[in-house]
Amino acid sequence: MERLSLTPFGSQPVSAGLLATQALADAKSNVTSVEKWTLFRDLCTARATFSVSxxxxxxxxxxxxxxxxxxxxxxxxxxxxxxxxxxxQRAHGMAESTLRRHLAALVRAGLVLRQDSPNGKRYARRDASGTLRQAFGFDLRPLLVAAQSINDAADATRQAETERRVLKEACTLRLRDATKLREYGSDVQPHAANWDHLDDVLRLLQRRLRRKLENADLAEIKDKLAGILDTVRAVFDTAETEKMSGKDAENERHHHNSKTEAIKYEQESAKPVDQQCHTTMPLSLIRKACGDLTVFGGSEIRTYPDIIRNAERVVGMLGIRSDIWGYACAQMGPTDAAITVGFILEKADEIQSPAAYLRALTQKSKYGRFSTGPLVMSLLNRANSMAA
Structure with missing residues (x-):
């Protein structure tokens, strides 16, 4: 339809934004047709990009x-x-003064364009056959011209939201692990670290996580929690090393391996395993919680790769197929998958289908909703309650 006027009705002045919107409405569209409600939903997703409420x-x-x-x-x-x-009426009974304010906001955002009549009223002119010849009101063509930009902005917003959700879940899991490890450490090794200071730090991070944060802030918190977990793990591992250091000679006397076997063990330990340790749990706690993994795995657990090797030996005994085990390693990481198998081994009397249980936890890990921390802590709490 031909535009009869470029200037707004009444006392409203001409602005650069108005002229830009006029140019946008007359511009060539990248798409010839778009479903209006699909476009509207994309605009709702990306509304912050277009500064509309x-x-x-x-x-x-x-x-x-x-x-x-x-x-x-x-x-x-x-x-x-x-x-x-x-x-x-269609805006749920919105007052006319409020309506005018939001219409002006849509015009400023370049999403609609006013086509004012000589007297400012909205109406249409038709010919004798009823065909629409001229209309005065709100032109929605700027929406069609901006359709591709709206779609791109919506995709970017959804991706950022997905990243934010993954980061938030990772922070929540790490915070939970760190909090439970701090509680356990303050009980069993009260003088090994400044647990009260660590508690203050964790509470501050927990308070920050209650707010809606940007992805960069969540990534920062995630890194801080990773550092805290590394520190806590080092405290437990150091304490365990000091505890075992006085028994090294005794431990050596109990191992009557030949020189060839010792060399073989060293070579196996030195092999580059595709099992980098991604777990947040200290080795000493894993060893204490998953005692059956040492018994049925056939070798003592001294390093994280030992956990994986022992788990590989017991998965068949638990009825877990190699493809399920491989998928768990791919999704969780080999170390966390091995710890999970150790947990299943400890609970073998209670878990009816170890393979199905591992598969379910693997699916949770795939979507970032799984951590081995609660598994290990539950085993430790059970052991403490039985000892009491």
Missing amino acids: DRDLTVLAALLSFLPDDDLEDGRPLIVFPSNKSLS
Whole structure:
């Protein structure tokens, strides 16, 4: 339709934004047709990018509802001309003064364009056959022109939201592990570290996580929690090393391996294993919690690779197929998968289907909702309650 005027009705001045919106409405569209409600949902997702509020979008939805076609199609009339009363009814009874404010916001955002009549009213002119010849109201063509930008912004927003959710889940799991390890450490090794200071740090991080944070802030918290877990693990491992240091000679006397066997063991330990330790749990706690893994695995657990080798020896005994075990290693990381197998071995009397149980935990790990910390801590708590 031909535009008869570029200037707004009444006392409203011409602005650079108005002229830019006029140019956008006249620009060539990258898409010839788009489903209006799909585009609207994308705009709702990316509304921060276009600086519009949820109330602005309520008014835009009301405007779209007056367009008889489901698609915004280039070359077809895209001007709607409802009265303020009709528009207010479809905007859930919004007051006319509020309605005008949100309509102005949509125009400023370049999403709709006013087509003012000589007297400022909204109406349409038709010929004798009833064909629409001229309409004065709100032109929705800027939406069609901006469709690709809206879609791209929505995709970027969804991706950022997915990343934020993954980061938040990782922070929550690490915070839970660190908190439980601090509680356990303050009970069994009260003088090994400044547990009160660690408690203060964790509470501050927990308070920050209650707010809605940007991805960069969540990544920072995740790194801080990783550092805390490394520190806690080092405290436990150091304490365990000091505890065992006085028994080294005795331990050596109990091992009557030949020189050839010792060399073989050293070579196996030196092999590059595709099992980098991604677990947050200290080795000493894993060894204490998963005692059956040492018994049935056939070798003493001294390093993280030992946990994996022992787990590989017992998965068949538990009825876990190699493909299920391999998938668990791929999703969790070999170390966490081995710890999970150790937990299943400890609970073998209670778990009816170890393979199904491992597969379920692997799926949770795939979506970032799994940590080995609670498994290990539950075994330790059970051992402490039995000892008491």
